[in-house]
Amino acid sequence: METKEHRVVAPKKxxxxxxxxxxxxxxxxACYVVEEVKEVCQTGCPGLSIPQTGPCLYRCTLQLPELxxxxxxxxxxxxxxQSAAEMAxxxxxIIPETTDLTPQEAHESLVARIAYLFSEKVDWSVYSLFMVEQLELFLISDHPLSGHIRATLRRKGxxxxxxxISVISVLRATTMLHEFLAISERHIWIRKLSPYPQDIIESLMEEGGSQECIQVEAIRIPSSMEKHVEAVTxxxxxRxxxxxxxxNELGLEDDANVLISRNIGKASSETRLFFAAPQSYLLDQSFISGNGKETFHFEGSxxxxxxxxxxxxxxxxxxxxCIGYTRKSRDLFYEDVTVRLYFRMLLGKTPGGIYKLSREALLTAELPSRFTARANWRGSLPRDILCNFSIHISSKNLFREILAGQAIQNCQLYAMQCNKSIEPMCENPSLDMFVNGVYNLKIEGPDSGICPGNGSLPCISYSVSLVVENENMKEVIEVCNEFEFEIGVGAVISxxxxxxxxxxxxxxxxxxTNLLTSDLIFASAGDSAKMSSLLSSSELLSPVTVSPKTHS
Structure with a gap:
């Protein structure tokens, strides 16, 4: 079967x-208020003044902050x-972007915006009231950069x-603005050469946030694999x-030494990694490669x-x-990040983990080895998993088979099983329980003599706990009241x-059983501190209770 290559044309904005x-x-x-305007027309007869109602017209008043x-x-x-918006x-x-920008044009646009905010040529004492108002509008807007600037202007000393510099993201943009910006020797912070108007700073100090202390849960990820990830507050x-x-939590001198990663997880997520800037974090042109990307030399672990x-x-x-300034609100956005969420994020980076999360059965579900029928499949479909997990299929024969539409779901499963290079990052191998086998098995209740076989779809309820022998310690880590799976395709742990x-x-x-791994336990359980204590015990058991409800 021949396939024609079609050139993909990116749609224009x-x-x-x-x-x-x-x-x-x-x-x-932005508030639009539309009012009805009735025009009065005069007759064309001389000496007669008979008012007549003309066509109904509309006038719009657009109210923006201070404009x-x-x-x-x-x-x-x-x-x-539309006319009112155009006038505003x-x-x-505002210069609207009517065409798709090239990388060079986008870079120049960014430089222009930064130059506007930090321009040294602006004498704010004599500058037009309108432009001062525009600066105030930007500083009180929902733009993330506005939040950072407001926070830095509230600091004293x-x-x-x-x-x-890390909050601007594009390092090369600042190298073209030396006439506007003061840049530190290590090029890790910038500031405006001329001060902002004092009244703007005073207004920011007056309207600053509450002095009440907030607590945000986060995770410390040590560079040493010998240390466990831990919760920090x-x-x-x-203010x-x-x-x-x-x-301060990272033990750094100040915030200028902190780098910020791209978003972790979904594009809408504000979860990021914060870490120390390397010693060679410089903006000198010698550190910029020929393809325009910043290159750094790392020292350390x-x-x-x-x-x-x-x-x-x-x-x-x-x-x-999960903390930062967003376009949704002027206030600082924050959400707690727990150890459980951290391990679920790790699971979400593997096909098997994505499937486990879709079934909400982390300790029992497994990505099936083959696709028998849509009616027998439970959880995310293979094609959906592949959409979430970007994977390169190297087999040309497999690619042709997918294009031909033959056994698509099984091909996608095979593609995921071929990709063995990405494995979950376990908390600590020493905490994993590698003793094989199931023991102390007890089956109770009346036996009808009818047991499920390959191809059957049993529905069970189960619970998994951690128990320390000779101690009165038991912690339930996963419960499922209805879990249906197909027997014989590897849809559940063996x-x-x-x-x-x-x-x-x-x-x-x-x-x-002693076949559970610590990364799955932490991803499923809620109390990470208690889990660490239980997993460190040498007399740890994992009792499992299973009760079949139906099978077909």
Whole structure:
């Protein structure tokens, strides 16, 4: 079967309307008020003054923070709104991007925006009131960079207004702005050469966040594989700069030494890794490679686990936290990151882990080895797993088979099973229980003599606990009231399948096993401190209770 290659043409970005641009910049802070205007027409007869009602027209008033514009009259409401938005764009000096930008154009656009914020040529004492208002609008906007600038301007002393270079992301942009920016010797922070207007700083100090202390749960990932990941608590007030707190937690001199990774997980997630800047973190042109990418020379211990999560080289300990400024709110956004979430994120980076998470059965479910029928499959389909897990299929024969539409689901399963290079990063191999086998098996209840076989779809309830022998310690780590799976395709861990195949409906089975791994236990359980204590015991058992409900 021949296949034709089609050249993929990237769709162009649609041109935004003026109203869409205003919404993009101001969101809910833009208020449109449309009023009806009735024109009075005069008759054409001399000496007669008989008023007549003309066509109904509309005028729009657009209210933005500290800026209001009124449109001309139009026959349609939407035309009046678009006209008001267009007038506001013109007054604000917003340049809409009507075409797809090349990398060079995007870079120049970024440089222009940074130059506007840090321009040294602006004498704020004599500059126009309008531009001062625009600066104030930006500083109180929902833009993430505005949040960082506000936080640095609230600081006192020498660190007031010092912005860590890592929050701007594109390092090369700052190399073209030496006339506007003061850059540290190690090029890890920047600030405006001329000070911001004092009234702006005073207003920021007055409207700053609450002094009340907030606590944000985060995870420390040590660079040494001999050390376990551990939960840490970031304590701060909303008036403090959160990067200062993270720098202190990492034992760094100040926030300028903290680098920020890209988003971890979904694009909408604010979870990131925070880590120390390498010694060679310089902006000198000699550190920029010919392809335009920044290159660094790392000294120290590479953090393998942090690198696995982020996909970038990280040296030293790292803090995994969900905190930062977003476009959704002016306030600091934060959510707790737990040890359980950390291990679930690790699971989500493997096909088998994605399948386990989709079934919410981390300790029992396994990615099936083959696809028999859609009616027998439970959990995420192979194609959905492949969409979540970007994988390169190297087999040309397999690729042709997928293109031909033959056994697509089985081909996708085979592709995932061929990819053995990516494995979960276990917490600590010494905590894993490698003793093989199921023992102390007890099956209770009436035996009907009908047991499930290959191809059957039994539905069971089960619970898994951690128990320390000779001590009154038991912790339930996973419970499932209804878990259905197909026998004979590897959809469940082998020892559970072996036990279920000996049971009939209505019976109960109890057995112990030492086949659970610590990464799955931490991903399933809630209390990580208690799990660490239990896993360190030499007399640890994992009792499993299984009860078949139905099978077909």
């Amino acid at each position: 649609p041109t935004l309307t003026p109203k869409a641009i205003i919404h993009q910049k101001f969101g809910k802070n 209001t514009v009124v449109s001309e009259t139009f026959k349609k409401k939407k035309d009046a709104e 764009i013109e007054k604000l000096g 020498d660190h007031c207004g010092l912005l860590p 970031l304590c701060m007030s909303l 403090e700069y959160y990067l200062d707190i993270i720098a 590479l953090n393998v686990r942090a690198r696995y999560l982020s996909g970038q080289d990280i040296v030293g300990d790292a803090i995994l936290a 020892y559970v399948e072996e036990v279920v195949m000996q049971m009939s409906v209505g019976q109960y089975a109890y057995f112990n």
